[in-house]
Amino acid sequence: MEQHLSQYRIFFEVAKAGSISKAAKLLYISQPAISKSIIRLEENLEIALFVRTSKGVSLTPEGQIFYEYLQSAFSAIEAGENHLTKIKQFNIGKITIGTSNTLCKYILLPYLNNFVKENPHTMISIFTQSSDQTSFLLSENKIDIGLVAKPAKTQNMSYISIMEIQDIFVATPGYLNNLKHIFNNHFDPFRDGNIMLLDKDNATRKFIDNCIEGSKLQLNQSIETSNMELLIEFAKTGIGIACVIKEFIQKELEEGTLVEIEMPKGLSIPKREIVFLYDKKNINPSLIKFISMLKS
Template sequence: MQLDLYRVFYVTAMEKNFSKAAKKLYITQPSVSHAIKQLEESLGIQLFVRTSKGVTMTHEGETLFGYISPAFGLIDNAERKISEIKSLKCGHVTIGGSDSTCKHFLLPHIQTFQDMFPEIQIKLQHGSTPKILDKLTKGLIDIGVIHLPIDHSQITLTEFLSISSTFIVGEKYKNLANNHLSLEEMLNYPIISFSETSSSRRFLNQLFQKQGLNVKPDIEVGSVELLIECAKIGMGIAFVTKELVLKELSEGELFEVCLNEKIENRKIGLITRKEIPLSVAANKFIKHLVEISH
């Protein structure tokens, strides 16, 4: 209650008029007069002197105003900042994902988001799925973008994209694109894949295991770019996300190996911390991603 009285005093001192103060505070003029009287009685001093144009502060009133003005100024600034955050005139979002995910699936959408909300700062952090999960649970990122499936009790999951996987070769093994191969026949050729800790590698292992086969890639790489280059120069058959090599396939730099069986599509999901609300900016960004993907 006392803080409310000081707020009435502060606004009245700024406006130098009871009527104007009442209008700004959304209360009646008698309520302003009553609040000032209460504060004066509580402090045992007179704070204002009435004039023909309004009110002026007494010496004691000016002293009190000098002390409380910075506090209410900070509150006013805080309210303005919150208003800017709500209207997306400021804020930041930190997103984590693998290098290829960020480059191929996130950057185009980040650009369209920043075109709409240029004041929002977007930060990117890269890493493997375990690292992204660790960063998320520690509060170092707001949103993680990872390959599914994932089972983690502390996260909320939203499906983002559906992607397809395929095997590709360069000119050296171009003949494999003309024939339908089984997974077992494919083991007769060098296999290029990501490292064993990657979600892509786990998916590859599961694909062969369903046929009772065990795959041991001859070449392991750490980036999509290196995997593509290895395939181009004829080092073997590379397992890759098809959407990442559409350009090379259309231009005849790479060739898709035909399999006897269909490879199920994979999912990319957006993860956030469970029971921890997103900031206004982060919530708007994740809605932007979901809307675009659908």
């Protein structure tokens, strides 16, 4: 391929100019050298590419087909060169980030706002899925960095701790009053209430299940969803008790729209650490800038 590339360029310019002499001036190559290059190309391909006339040259049907392919190829090369020039001129880069919908809304967006202000030409792709899937994509080098709850084993990944979150059970005052009315004040919210949880494949749900495993706590689950946002909205409508992240409903707790339900005596849910997880061997310049911003 490499040894024929110069021949392809010569063929392309001759075909475009319709003249060997014109192409020779454009390429700063002698006419005999151009003629010799075309003859070699035709011999290699074992097909005639030009018809020679007194006025110049014209393409054979086969030559026209070859010209169209080369036109696309050289256009792609030119576009690639222009793109690289723009990357250098405007400091354009690209970074791919993986996270869940919930962490994206409540945690990632403020960081993105700051990063984009400093790097307006950087292209950002965001993949939203479960934390487990984000970790998998990182291990497969399909994303640059992931925002997740810190896994038990980070393997070969590096991480930057962002914040701690607390999982709690909440409900509206109205819903709790209804339970009191039904059970004459002698009620157990976890036994008698409608408990709303994330689905069993969710990393947060697995964490909650592990926390209560082996305890006497019995959850009367009635609603299961894959979306934390929906859990929060379900709780606010007063249809049950939802397990949500405390830091994401601070406004509702302060206003009294939702109230936290105490865990049974002797049972607690530990806080979790939210981290940006990445491969320190990844030398993507945009990733390095993003990590620098996080650390600062």
